[in-house]
Amino acid sequence: MTTPALDVSHLRKSFSRPGSDIEVLSDTSFTLEPGATLALTGESGSGKSTLLHLISGLDRPDSGDIRVAGQNITALPDHGLARLRRERIALIFQQYNLIPSLNVADNLAFHARMAGRRDDAWTNALTERLGLSGLSDRMPDELSGGQRQRVAIGRAMALRPALLLADEPTGNLDEGSADVVIAAMLDLVAETGCALLLVTHSERIASRMSRRLHLSHGKVRPA
Numbered sequence: 583m584t585t586p587a588l589d590v591s592h593l594r595k596s597f598s599r600p601g602s603d604i605e606v607l608s609d610t611s612f613t614l615e616p617g618a619t620l621a622l623t624g625e626s627g628s629g630k631s632t633l634l635h636l637i638s639g640l641d642r643p644d645s646g647d648i649r650v651a652g653q654n655i656t657a658l659p660d661h662g663l664a665r666l667r668r669e670r671i672a673l674i675f676q677q678y679n680l681i682p683s684l685n686v687a688d689n690l691a692f693h694a695r696m697a698g699r700r701d702d703a704w705t706n707a708l709t710e711r712l713g714l715s716g717l718s719d720r721m722p723d724e725l726s727g728g729q730r731q732r733v734a735i736g737r738a739m740a741l742r743p744a745l746l747l748a749d750e751p752t753g754n755l756d757e758g759s760a761d762v763v764i765a766a767m768l769d770l771v772a773e774t775g776c777a778l779l780l781v782t783h784s785e786r787i788a789s790r791m792s793r794r795l796h797l798s799h800g801k802v803r804p805a
């Protein structure tokens with residue numbers, strides 16, 4: 583049996599507010615196989631970003647388990663979690679989050695170099711596959727939104743993660759640029775066997791994923 587890229591089991595998360603607690607996730611469970619693509623939808627405030635933060639190890643659940651490529655991240659101490667996040671989980675955000683002082687080539691290779699896993703052949707292949715070959719010397723502020731997001735995808739995939747988490751990755755892009763970005767992600771996910779969990783408000787983008795889940799009242803259900 584294949585080990586799931588992601589196994590989320592009975593997750594609960596509340597936030598304490600003066601006078602009241604907000605239960606955001608009450609019993610959230612799902613799995614994602616290697617190479618699978620999943621769209622997560624839900625109303626604003628339903629907890630999509632909270633769920634991504636827990637899966638990426640940026641925050642801890644109150645209870646429940648999260649396994650990434652078989653490893654239970656909820657049981658890991660902080661340093662082990664930081665390492666797993668660096669090596670197995672990649673994140674793409676709506677705001678690109680490129681390093682403004684580094685050019686395209688250095689942004690793309692940044693995380694792999696930081697992890698001591700420089701692989702020039704793979705980063706060169708990613709540069710070409712993402713249509714960035716002529717842009718290697720450009721700085722982030724000299725790029726369009728779609729180009730910036732393609733650099734962010736390259737940076738995420740340079741480490742060959744088991745799981746790619748994308749939070750509204752095309753939220754700032756027009757339809758044409760969004761389509762190019764989604765096609766690039768799906769192409770690289772299919773090639774590497776990485777699993778993709780993508781949060782979106784867009785029906786059009788969600789329909790491109792192989793599976794869909796809707797988050798409502800703290801639980802996910804097939805959409």
Ligand SMILES: Nc1ncnc2c1ncn2[C@@H]1O[C@H](COP(=O)(O)OP(=O)(O)OP(=O)(O)O)[C@@H](O)[C@H]1O
Pocket residue numbers: 597598599604606624625626627628629630631632633
């Ligand atoms: N650190 C926090 N402290 C208190 N409440 C929080 C915190 N983070 C999130 N929340 C609350 O948890 C709920 C879910 O927020 P979350 O950002 O996960 O929703 P979302 O589905 O991603 O929304 P959107 O689609 O608008 O981005 C909201 O009611 C939010 O106010």
